[in-house]
Amino acid sequence: MNNKTYSRRSFLKALGLGTAAAAAPAMVSCATGEKETTTAQLQEPPVGKMTYRTNPKTGDKISLLGYGMMRLPTLEGSSAREEQEAEIDQEMVNRQVDYAIKHGVNYFDTSPAYCRGRSEHATGIALARHKRDEFFIATKLSNFAPETHSREASIEMFQNSLKELQVDYIDYMLLHSIGGGEDAMAEFEERYITNGILDYLVEQREKGIIKNLGFSYHGDIAIFDHALKMQDEGKIKWDFVQIELNYLDWKYANEINDSNTDAEYLYAELVKRNLPAVIMEPLLGGRLANLPEPLAAKLLRRDPEHSVASWAFRYAGTFPGVLTVLSGMTRMEHLKENLSTYCPLKPLTDEEMRFLESVASEYVSYNIIPCNDCKYCMPCPYGINIPAIFVHYNKCLTEGNVPREVGQPDYREARRAFLIGYDRSVPKLRQADHCIGCGQCEPHCPQRIRIPQELHRISRYVEALKRDHDEQLRQTVPALPDDE
Amino acid sequence: MRLHNIRASLAVVFFTLITALLLDFTGTLHHWLGWMAKIQFLPAVLALNVVVIIALVVLTLVFGRIYCSVICPLGVMQDIISHIGGWRKKNRFTHSPALTWLRLAMLAVMVVAIVAGIGSLVALLAPYSSYGRIVNNLLQPFYLWGNNALAAIAEHYGSYAFYGREVWFKSLPTFIIALVTFVAIAVLAWRGGRTYCNTICPVGTVLGYLSKFSLLKIQFDTDKCKNCSLCTKNCKASCIDYKSHTVDYTRCVACGNCLESCKFGALSYGLAKKSRQADTSQKTTDTARRAFLMGGAIVAADTALAQAGKKVDGGLAVIEDKAVPRRKQPLTPPGSISAKNMAQHCTACQLCVAQCPNDVLRPSGNLLTLMQPTMSYERGYCRPECNRCSQVCPAGAIKPIGLDDKSAIQIGHAVWVKENCVVLNDGVACGNCARHCPSGAIMMVPSNPDDDLSPMVPAVDAAKCIGCGACEYVCPARPLGAIYVEGHEVHKII
Incomplete structure (x- = not known):
């Protein structure tokens, strides 16, 4: 028994040291978008109609869809994110990349961390079949794991990106996801400053191996402010910044979680400095493509011919300071649909903006857990499948399967859907009731979700459902807007 | 009129429904069919269910042993096997003398076992329970796999009509016993029809001697009989001697096959006439020896529980299987009153095991209580909203209790095992046991009494603990948990 305990302890130790190399890919993301976008009417997007934005520094014309x-x-047949072991369908990647380029897409965003390190390789293969001046490539210095913090390891990571992508220069290079970690400032310093990597990247820019240097940001606002202050003080010149922006995060990022910062602030800070913004999470990890039914109905009633997701893309594209909007398009349908939205972009009117704002304020009242299923929190050392639990809970919320009263008319059906669905999506021993609340996941969450607290609440809710305990049901799930 | 047809149809209906009851895991069928288990003879005797006992005695005194032909699923199972065996060869039975000494010896063993409270022996000889174990061990896994296939299809179509259930190996000894019982009885039935019922089965012996005095019996009309021997050759109980025109009523199960076989109308089922039959006991035939071997099936020793293989999924930490803690006193479910009551009443039919939705109940591996249910909490705990085992038990081993009663029955108490606790070993905050305790019996206290800021560890207020095992189930320490439930010999209402 002792050596068994040891095996777990040693595992924890490895985790404490940081993320194990093998786990790193799963922990990393930052850019790119969306899981399943619902496809409305699928028409062939037109060629030659893409909306472009200009990079103020280089004059590059960047497609609004990245x-x-x-x-x-x-x-x-799944995405490489869901099935981490599955092999990438290179032929499909090639076809989609060809299709995208044919329709005017020229910005491709990857990272050494995506798809367990295989994304850069696959992207390199697909793009090598095109002329180098037909596309811009963005990748990141994803030195999350502590063993990659050293100068040598980080430089090796950068050099490897060039090799995998089969290019001799990178158009857009990012410091990957600054603002994360338990002590975000310390982590930022360790990853980029004390090891001299930022200086190294600036050197590469001077040599022309990097054309544009920027950073992607999640989490602690102090780091965002700090990075911009470095520019204000003349210590560095950023060429662009990648932020999360969508109609929910615009005003409600902070309301959903008070340690997050509204996109309104982030965007304004960039505009002040004439820094172009690259947009990630335009769909909030797919949540804005899967709205609660009454909200989806509102959008569809206004525009039955376009998908719920298209509103979010139009929203992000409407801001003039946005250089490109990233979308992780697994399927050809996603690509076609997004192309239709941006070929060309029909900017939102002021009235439509206000309409989306009202949708956002209503969405907030659903108390959907702001999990984008990025899996940064994983693996939980105690085996809990955190994102799967949140995804199931959110799915039930949007589908109206989170009953609040034993007496409500659809209680039996909703209860069944919630509980059976729960067992289907999360094995028993990985469910919320096994969360011990050690809190090791929490600092890793870019959305700053209070993970143990939410898991314990869901556990209490499940308990109430199983026991048909009216009072506890109401205590564990906040009221929906129409209940009031 | 056509006794055979009526009997056969009833038998098929009873057999099908009781099999369904034993297979069901959803807890719905017992509302409708629970009575079918409760009218089984031995469970009714052990439950002191006077109404059922009297009814069965009266039934037998009127119609003979039709209980064995219709109600007892093990009997019907043998008829089915024997019937299939008959396809290969017609008219294959012969008259054989009764093995009275063996029957009485087995009955004596049973009575002694019941009186002495040797549950495992009672369970081994109980016919309905043998069938229950066969269904539970040999048939239910396939039923569950079938269900899981349906659940997978339902999931594919986004339907919640079916839900999956894990199929796991609950006990090796019980499985072996069920398998051996089935093979032995099947072989005996294939060759000789009702050999088991008329040599081993103590219920058969009791009802057999009762049916000697039954009102309705198979009768010979010696005037019509041409001594063609077809009745004897078609008697699966081997109880008709066509030469002497006698029927051994202790072995006749009133199946009516002989009536069908007689071309001359020499046999009838009707009011008993005064007659005497010869009771011949001669040499031990080899069927009897085979039957004896079967009786020795209780050789399987206490074998470790084979755990199912682990699953590893990409970005998820491996969860080590939990080990079953060694409890000084095994746990018995709420309603069972005491270990003694369980041992004395349970016939190990596995109905409760099949029903348990939380995978808590499993057959015991202890020699004295072999196959009787015991509890452990690796896969779930005894949830407050469930009292199914107490509702289905036909033998009074688990008495019916309401949900309110259940929350007040103390079946054991939790014990903290300091050296396994993750708070001290991994240096993390936990308290999962306290968080899930439904009776508020666990408090978190500083591990160092003098330092309020020291890591918080659980302390159990044993007086409040009901032993449901929520703490044991959710404890993250593996393979042995840091908190487990120690059983109480006699349950207490708190």
Whole structure:
């Protein structure tokens, strides 16, 4: 028994040291978008109609739709993000990339961390079949794991990106996801400053191996402010910044979680400095494509011919300071649909903006857990499948299967859907009741979700459902807007 | 009129329904069919269910042993096997003398076992329970796999009509016993029809001697009989001697096959006439020896539980299987009153095991209580909203209790095992046991009494603990948990 305990302890130790190399890919993301976009009417998008934005520094014309290479298709028909073991369907990647380029997409965003390290390789293969001046490539210095913090390891990572992508220069290079970690400032310093990597990247820019240097940001606002202050103080010149922006995060990022920052602030700070913004999470990990039914109905009633997701893309594209909007398009349908939205972009009117704002304020009242299923929190050392639990809970919320009263008319059906669905999507021993609340996951969450607290609440809710305990049901799930 | 047809149809209906009851895991069928288990003879005797006992005695005194032909699923199972065996060869039975000494010896063993409270022996000889074990061990896994296939299809179509159930190996000794019982009885039935019922089965012996005095019996009309021997050759109980025109009523199960076989109308089922039959006891035939071997099936020793293989999924930490803690006193479910009551009443039919939705109940591996249910909490715990085992038990081993009663029955108490606790070993905050305790019996206290800021560890207020095992189930320490439930010999209402 002792050596068994040891095996777990040593595992924890490895985790404490940081993320094990093998786990790193799963922990990393940042860019790119969306899981399943619901496809409305699928018409062939027109060629030659793409909306472009200009990079103020280089004058590059960047397509408003950027291709996120994080959720590449696999031979098993899923995305490489869901099926981490599955092999990437290179032929499909090639076809989709060809199709995208034909329709004017020229920005491709990847990272050494995506698809367990295979994204850059696959992207390189697909793009090598095109002329180098037909596309811009964005990749990141994803030195999350502590063993990659050293100068040598980080430089090796950068050099490897060039090799995998089969290019001799990178158009857009990012510091990957600054603002994360338990002590975000310390982590930022360790990953980029004390090891001299930022200086190294600036050197590469001077040599022309990097054309544009920027960073992607999640989490602690102090780091975002700090990075911009470095520019204000003349210590560095950023060429672009990648932020999360969508109609929910615009005003409600902070309301959903008070340690998050509204996109309104982030965007304004960039505009002030004339820094172009690259947009990630335009669909909030797919949540804005899967709205609660009454909200989806509102959008569809206004525009029955376009998908719920298309509203979110139009929203992100409407901001003039946005250089490109990233979407991780696993399937050809996603690509076609997004192309239709941006070929060309029909900017939202002021009235439509206000309409989406009202949708956002209503959405907030659903108390959907702001999990984008990025899996940064995983693996939980105690085996809990955190994102799967949140995804199931959110799915039930949007489908109206989170009953609040034993007496409500659809109680039996909703209860059955919630409980059976729960067992189907999460094995028993990985469910919320096994969360011990050690809190090791929490610092890793880019959305700053209070993970143990939410898991315990869901556990209490499940308990109440199983026991048909009216009072506890009401205590564990906040009221929906129409209940009041 | 056509006794055979009526009997056969009834038998098929009873057999099908009781099999369904034993297979069901959803807890719905017992509302409708629970009575079928409760009218089984031995469970009714052990439950002191006077109404059922009297009814069965009266039934037998009127119609003979039709209980064995219709109600007892093990009997019907043998008829089915024997019937299939008959396809290959017609008219294959012969008259054989009764093995009275063996029957009485087995009955004596049973009575002694019941009185002495040797549950495992009672369970081994109980016919309905043998069938229950056969269904539970040999048939239910296929039923569950079938269900899981349906659940997978339902999931594919986004339907919640079916839900999956894990199929796991609950006990090796019980499985072996069920398998051996089935093979032995099947072989005996294939060759000789009702050999088991008329040599081993103590219920058959009791009802057999009762049916000697039954009102309705198979009768010979010696005037019509041409001594063609077809009745004897078609008697699966081997109880008709066509030469002497006698029927051994202790072995006749009133199946009516002989009536069908007689071309001359020499046999009838009707009011008993005064007659005497010869009771011949001669040499031990080899069927009897085979039957004896079967009786020795209780050789399987206490074998470790084989755990199912682990699953490893990409970005998820491996969860080590939990080990079954060694409890000084095994746990018995709420309603069973005491270990003694369980041992004395349970016939190990596995109905409760099949029903348990939380995978808590499993057959015991202890020699004295072999195959009787015991509890452990690796896969779930005894949830407050469930009292199914107490509702289905036909033998009074688990008495019916309401949900309110259940929350107040103390079947054991939790014990903290300091050296396994993750709070001290991994240096993490936990308290999962306290968080899930439904009776508020666990408090978190500083591990160092003098330092309020020291890591918080659980302390159990044993007086409040009901032994449901929620703490044991959710404890993250593996393979042995840091908190487990120690059983109480006699349950207590708190």
